[in-house]
Amino acid sequence: MVSVLAFDTAGSACSAAVLRAGTVQAHRFAAMARGQAEALMPMIAAVLDEAQTPIEALDLLAVTVGPGAFTGLRIGLAAARGLALAADRPLLGVTSFAAVAAQTPPEAAAGRTLVVALDSKRREFYLQAFGGGGALGDGALVAPEEVPAWLPPGPLLLAGDAAPTLARLVAGRAPDLAGGAGLADAADVARLAAATWRPGLRPPPPRPLYLRAPDTTMPRRPAAGR
């Protein structure tokens, strides 16, 4: 009878869900490129209210850790860490890759390798491959020219909001598209978190998955000669 509150703001959407005993009790999803800092808390309040679940009655909190927009994934993680602190609940992180991959069950992939491609808002792709019910290697930031070498051999099924762009890039491989918007959804995040929950679970705070170092320029010379 595990009760989970999950939410996501890492990609181009904002969503929240309450799951109890394997059933989604309340759920909100809105596509948005920005504005998650305004939308998230009222959305969480709404799903808790609709599910008639006070925060104290939850067993677990779950949030996406990215990859995605840096600010967006921090909005979700900061909210999650604040809730975990204030309500003294365990908090689990789920990658945006896993959340999107969960929309395609293993049997639907049917002999193809599932590749989740997420929009990095730049020329590169965020990529991770899945097969046999789990991830095949780590997620990565991959430049378009490196994509052919990065992709696994054999038939491909592409998911995620960058899947159509990726499909055009590797049209020669004739990949299939999983379809849909390819955005992470809190309902899937809740199910994934519930599946890993066990009594007494106290994981360390989830780490953001940025996959890209901050843009910085080192000073050429810290003295007067410039």
Next chain:
Amino acid sequence: MLILGIETSCDETAAAVVSDAGERIRANVVFSQIAEHRPYGGVVPEVAARAHLDHLDGIIARALAEAGIGIKDLAAVAATAGPGLIGGVFVGVMEAKAIALARRIPFIAVNHLEGHALSPRLASALDFPYLLLLASGGHCQLLAVEGVGRYRRLGTTIDDAAGEAFDKGAKLLGLGYPGGPAIERAARAGDARRFPLPRPLAGRPGCDFSFSGLKTALRQQAQALADASGALAADDAADLAAGLQAAIGDCLADRTAHAIALFRARWPGGNSLVVAGGVAANAALRQQLAALAADRGLAFIAPPPALCTDNGAMIAWAGLERLRLGLVDGLDFAPRPRWPLDPAAAPAIGAGVKA
């Protein structure tokens, strides 16, 4: 009544617990990210935002522990919601909103500048109105403070902030980051009269500031003195640092003197000059402005240095002042990268969000 204050708008991750009764500051924890930013010679917004997320919940827990209270004892939570480096502001605002939601207590979105502006009332008894010189790494303004949420801007920088002049000057002289303390330290051994630097706008009418010309003059002097590798001799750097600090001090004093005349005429009930913001932590400048206030018959008030630089206590205090007036915010509040204290004041084109 106990209030949690959160500050994440620049390179300090800070949380504090402030009470409206008895000893006011129950805990004031500041984690400085100086080490994270030092390799870059200044604050890198994305590096700052990442560090805020990594550290903030631990800093909040530490503030609660130092105050000897639990999260259930809080009556409200306040956070800097702008202006500032917006990536960090998002982190503080979201953790604050989450605590407010989980504990069912009010959330107060605090203007970082109002945190500085009201901070002298946290440290000492001070009635409205007062004249405020707010000088920090991001801002340089003269304001008449009429009340909570009621400000009239008398002057602002039209280009760089005063703290920015310190930071850029220190970088130019190879004195390191952060620049304010570095310049102050080097200036102690220096001769301010050796290199006369300009005092932009000094003697001109009005209360606006300009520091970019000063930076250019400093660069020219430094380049003339540098050796082939671009390095400066220690005594040259010290003399230039002293010259820079004196020039900034004279600019601040000249413009503040104009503002005092204006303030006197329009707010005859006011009798205090307050300086706040990180630049007000500089002992030489405090002295110079205190002398100016004494000369003009005004009380001089500067919060202790720890409350001048960014901290959570001033945010908690501003939150408390707003809460008393019923000024609370919704959980849909949108952080504001630009958020002037006096929205009626004309924008200063070259200063952007600094005005």
